[in-house]
Amino acid sequence: MKKNIPFIAIEGRSSGYYSLLALLGAFILASLGAFYYMEHHGHYVTGMDNQIVWGMPHVFAVFLIVAASGALNVASISSAFNKKAYKPLARLSGLLALALLAGGLMILVLDLGRPERLVIAMTYYNLKSIFAWNMLLYNGFFAIVIVYIWTMMQRNLGQYTRAAGIAAFIWRLALTTGTGSIFGFLVARQGYDAAIMAPMFILMSFSFGLAVFLLVLMASYSWTERPIGDAIFNRLKNLLGIFVASVLFIVAIYHLTNLYEAQHQGFEAFILLNGGIYTQMFWIGQVMIGGIIPLIIFYTPSLAKSRGLVGLGALLVIIGGLAQVYGIIIGGQAYPMTLFPGKEVIETTFADGAIASYTPTLAETLLGLGGVAVALFLVAFCVKIMNFLPASLADKDVDPHYKAS
Amino acid sequence: MTQPVNTNETKTDLYRRQFLGKTAAAAGFALAPGMLLTEIAHAKPADEAVSTKNRWGLLINTNKCASGCTACVTACQVENGWGEINKSEELSRASQKAVWIRKVKLKDKQTGHVQSLPLLCQHCEKPPCVDVCPTGASFKREDGIVLVDKHICIGCRYCMMACPYKARSFIHETIKNQKVHAPRGKGTVESCTMCAHRVDNDGIPACVEACNAEGHQAMYFGDLKDSNSVISKELAKNGGQQLRADLDLNTGVRYQGIK
Numbered sequence A: 001m002k003k004n005i006p007f008i009a010i011e012g013r014s015s016g017y018y019s020l021l022a023l024l025g026a027f028i029l030a031s032l033g034a035f036y037y038m039e040h041h042g043h044y045v046t047g048m049d050n051q052i053v054w055g056m057p058h059v060f061a062v063f064l065i066v067a068a069s070g071a072l073n074v075a076s077i078s079s080a081f082n083k084k085a086y087k088p089l090a091r092l093s094g095l096l097a098l099a100l101l102a103g104g105l106m107i108l109v110l111d112l113g114r115p116e117r118l119v120i121a122m123t124y125y126n127l128k129s130i131f132a133w134n135m136l137l138y139n140g141f142f143a144i145v146i147v148y149i150w151t152m153m154q155r156n157l158g159q160y161t162r163a164a165g166i167a168a169f170i171w172r173l174a175l176t177t178g179t180g181s182i183f184g185f186l187v188a189r190q191g192y193d194a195a196i197m198a199p200m201f202i203l204m205s206f207s208f209g210l211a212v213f214l215l216v217l218m219a220s221y222s223w224t225e226r227p228i229g230d231a232i233f234n235r236l237k238n239l240l241g242i243f244v245a246s247v248l249f250i251v252a253i254y255h256l257t258n259l260y261e262a263q264h265q266g267f268e269a270f271i272l273l274n275g276g277i278y279t280q281m282f283w284i285g286q287v288m289i290g291g292i293i294p295l296i297i298f299y300t301p302s303l304a305k306s307r308g309l310v311g312l313g314a315l316l317v318i319i320g321g322l323a324q325v326y327g328i329i330i331g332g333q334a335y336p337m338t339l340f341p342g343k344e345v346i347e348t349t350f351a352d353g354a355i356a357s358y359t360p361t362l363a364e365t366l367l368g369l370g371g372v373a374v375a376l377f378l379v380a381f382c383v384k385i386m387n388f389l390p391a392s393l394a395d396k397d398v399d400p401h402y403k404a405s
Numbered sequence B: 001m002t003q004p005v006n007t008n009e010t011k012t013d014l015y016r017r018q019f020l021g022k023t024a025a026a027a028g029f030a031l032a033p034g035m036l037l038t039e040i041a042h043a044k045p046a047d048e049a050v051s052t053k054n055r056w057g058l059l060i061n062t063n064k065c066a067s068g069c070t071a072c073v074t075a076c077q078v079e080n081g082w083g084e085i086n087k088s089e090e091l092s093r094a095s096q097k098a099v100w101i102r103k104v105k106l107k108d109k110q111t112g113h114v115q116s117l118p119l120l121c122q123h124c125e126k127p128p129c130v131d132v133c134p135t136g137a138s139f140k141r142e143d144g145i146v147l148v149d150k151h152i153c154i155g156c157r158y159c160m161m162a163c164p165y166k167a168r169s170f171i172h173e174t175i176k177n178q179k180v181h182a183p184r185g186k187g188t189v190e191s192c193t194m195c196a197h198r199v200d201n202d203g204i205p206a207c208v209e210a211c212n213a214e215g216h217q218a219m220y221f222g223d224l225k226d227s228n229s230v231i232s233k234e235l236a237k238n239g240g241q242q243l244r245a246d247l248d249l250n251t252g253v254r255y256q257g258i259k
Helices: A013-042 A057-073 A073-079 A084-111 A115-122 A129-151 A155-184 A197-221 A231-259 A262-274 A277-299 A307-335 A362-385 B007-038 B071-080 B130-132 B158-162 B205-211 B230-240
Strands: A343-347 B056-061 B101-108 B114-120 B138-141 B147-148 B218-224 B255-256
Touching: A013 A197, A013 A362, A057 A073, A057 A084, A057 A129, A057 A155, A057 A197, A057 A307, A057 A362, A073 A084, A073 A155, A073 A197, A073 B114, A073 B205, A084 A129, A084 A197, A084 A231, A084 A277, A084 A362, A129 A155, A129 B218, A197 A231, A197 A307, A197 A362, A231 A262, A231 A307, A231 B138, A262 A277, A262 A307, A277 A307, A362 B218, B056 B230, B071 B101, B071 B138, B071 B205, B101 B255, B130 B138, B130 B205, B218 B255
Parallel strands: B056 B255
Antiparallel strands: A343 B101, B056 B218, B101 B114, B138 B147
């Protein structure tokens, strides 16, 4: 029987480590500056308006929240599905999930019109609101994942790890269902109003979360000169490929369903054919960069041999994911709501029937990037102060029976 | 022990009361016929809480709504302190400025028929904005008027995402010169209040008043639950359609003549 791999905190005394923290810290400070600027002046300094009410901050926030629940998958595979090979990665998976959620929520809160009223959001619940459900789901996610990590880190609590892992897995499915339903339940807008958005968001979370996880794992192991063997690396790469293909599949179903319904064909034409930036975001960003190119990299043996290319593939999945969320959030609002079926609006003072335009400002983008920086900073900080990372992920330590194919 | 009473003062008080009472009665006699013509829906004494006994609604006859006339919009701006009337909303771009009510001109794709109508919060019986609001700031009064509680609105804008009529606006900057009855806080959401401050004092919304004053009489305000109200009678006689009736929101604002 093989020994358990020890978990050892990184040394974190190199100038590279401190440079990383300083860089992330600079992004966090910039985002706090952007927050102060937006809140002090009001949202008129942003690209958002009364047509595009959710903008770039929400793109980053939703991406991070979706990726957070996906990042937990590696842990779920080890605990809920009892796959031992993933066990060494479970702690980092839990940590990354918490960090990404914290980053995403920070953006959402700091973009509120009245962020100082967060306490109201925590004390006044309208239980019919999916936002209110999500607040409970986010808080519950933090609590459950912290307990889960605790059972993994404290020796005498190991017997509870499986139960905590299953609870966390179920909770994360509920959480992403909630995130997708924020859009899926909006009856009035052509781009939303589809129950499929909940499972679509779940598949997106699998894909985005694992892509982020893979990159964080590669970076932390490369910078600390710890080995990652092909056994675990190829498993993660192949799994990511399956998730990327699954997202393409459900996105195709979503659009095909819409195309079949006459009332949604205008919206589909907008996204797929003549929507300018949104059409480009879809075909070039989401499908090509975020889907087809990574799949080619992951499943072409000669390309997949290169760790660098696989890392690039994961990065492309993230870029494509951001494009997808951008298309969903901004594209869904830019396309006008049908208020008067069979009529054309020929005069209005409120852009009825017109495609809305949106140009994000630097402040909004910095706020969004700040959420990413918060997530990465938390991970970098925690792997130094606690034992999250296994000392080695070499094949002989993870799976002694692994044979390179 | 009783206080000594100054009988002269008591008498003066009595005369004053009687005088006031008679004056009020005389004024009532003088005004009543005029009031009855415009049919003010008597909801309740001003100090009584709103109740489900009433459901306030608007009926808009698009055949009477004059193209190019924006009296209802201007009246709403003056009454509630938004739009061009309030110069303090100057930093926001045009697409960021608040719009509580707007005129829309429509052309039928089949017949080419052109008509115009005012578009505002539809005061739904089942308002999506109220459903989605996480804190309950977006709420519907017992009498059907949909409002935003400015004290607990956190400015998340989910209600704006949910509203099928784009009836709500987010306040993008600090607003000065606000009306006492229409607070407008930066970072919160606002929309038509159906002039609740007027309705609670037996008044009618400013837009309806302005439309009447222009002589168009395209807007009726009244109690949808009172079968004797003008609005109910008109609806019973000539019908009235909801915008996005497919959503089954049972709107408090109805339209006639959209064709």
